[in-house]
Amino acid sequence: MNDLDTIFDDSWPEDHRSGFVAVVGRPNVGKSTLMNTILGQKVAIVTPRPQTTQRQQLGIYSETHGQIIFVDTPGLHHPQHKLGEFMVRVAEDAVRDADVILWVLDVSVPPTTADIYIAETIQRLGKNTPVILALNKADLLAPQNRDAYVSACEALIPHQQAMLMSALNDEGVRDLIDILLALLPEGPRYYPADQVSEVNLRFIAAEVIREKIMLATEQEIPHSVAVEIAEYKERSENMTYISAIIYVERDSQKGIIIGKGGSMIKKLGQETRAELEPILGTQVYLDVQVKVLKNWRSDPKLMQRLGYRISRDTKD
Ligand SMILES: Nc1nc2c(ncn2[C@@H]2O[C@H](COP(=O)(O)OP(=O)(O)OP(=O)(O)O)[C@@H](O)[C@H]2O)c(=O)[nH]1
Ligand SMILES: [Mg+2]
Structure with missing residues (x-):
């Protein structure tokens, strides 16, 4: 097959899985970093400051047997102004529409009251949508805190699976992709396989x-x-x-x-x-x-x- 065939070939195998994965969590936990690592390129900006992402942003991951459409969202927080309200609403909409909810947590610190509020939001809006916990920043997790912090994160919400990982160091990311693919329904390739985002x-x-x-x-x-x-x-x-x-x-x-x-x-x-x-x-x-x-x-x-x-x- 030459390059042109690949671009115009819109067929997919019968067992092809696809769907939307809402990437949610507190500001600054690494949601955009994780999406960029999965896609192997920067589609979302990343800074050390909370509330970097302001809008919904798609990241499209394709392989032969599946396509995951990640919806990167602004961090869920208590808004202080109209822009904050807008950002929270964007994140909430993504939760409502998702096939799978990927809740990213910073496992290097214990969960906060903000995480309890997020658990409540996911359960209220996500209804019976499967939840995967990405316990991110594991590279910063002190060994003596590991068991306690992991259990505390896991206790926040009923979930299908929890993964210790480091989006920054690309650790645990491949396993996460496999877990997500397995949870998605069989479905078409919504976007061409070579498209990674929607933004211009x-x-x-x-x-x-x-x-x-x-x-x-x-x-x-x-x-x-x-x-x-x-x-x-x-x-x-x-x-x-x-x-x-x-x-x-x-x-x-x-x-x-x-x-x-x-x-x-x-x-x-x-x-x-x-x-x-x-x-x-x-x-x-x-x-x-x-x-x-x-x-x-x-x-x-x-x-x-x-x-x-x-x-x-x-x-x-
Ligand atoms: N050490 C470490 N740092 C990470 C990891 N993942 C992300 N970071 C850092 O955490 C900071 C925030 O990352 P972002 O990806 O912007 O976080 P976000 O959750 O998208 O933040 P908002 O868009 O503000 O909600 C950046 O400085 C990243 O480099 C990780 O696995 N390990
Ligand atoms: Mg972000």
Whole structure:
């Protein structure tokens, strides 16, 4: 079979399994890292800060006998503003619609009250959906805490299986894939086997800029930033022009993002280009502006304008 045959061959074996796996858990436990490791490429941004993922993001894993459509979600937390409410709703919708719920926990620390709330949410919305526990960050788990922390995680919710793993070090990930595949119903290949995500290059550009800002700033700023791509043009075979607007909530934040003599914005631009150029396969001309949209995270209309939209009705 040549490459073209592979691309256009939409047949799959009779025992092919497929379905949706909602990846949920507290912020910062490694949900996006796990999805990226499974897919062998970065489809979701990752930072050491909680509440990095803001929207539902698909990661499509395909092999001959199965296709797993991972739905990476924002961390479940008690929201402080409208953006937080939106993020929690995105995660809850994924739980409702899933064939399997993959609850990612940070096993290097004991479960918290937030995990009890998540257990309650999964049981309320996930009804009889099978639950798999990914006990992640096992590389950070001290041997003397192992038994206690694993049992405490396992006691949170009835589940099919619990897996100790390290998404960062790719440990336990292959076994997890096999467990998930076995739980999925027989079904078609929903996406072409070579497709790993649904997002377009415009969205990737906005997310990479947001990641660089989250990594470079402190306190409230990482979470007060929204990025909009105003213009995206392939100017020639080897040049992509991207005009981005970084929105912050206050004037003081704008000053910090720009930095002394424009030093910060220059650094963000360099880091963004370095990551985007290999992805796009062209040079990138990046034009960035910073604007203040006062308290946008608390204003549903401004959030809509920035593309934070719930796109469908929920069942309950
Ligand atoms: N040591 C260790 N660190 C990990 C592991 N998995 C993820 N991390 C780190 O944990 C941090 C958070 O990872 P993310 O993948 O962004 O976590 P998340 O659950 O998607 O976070 P939100 O999107 O904010 O909900 C990053 O610094 C990762 O490098 C792991 O297995 N071991
Ligand atoms: Mg994430």
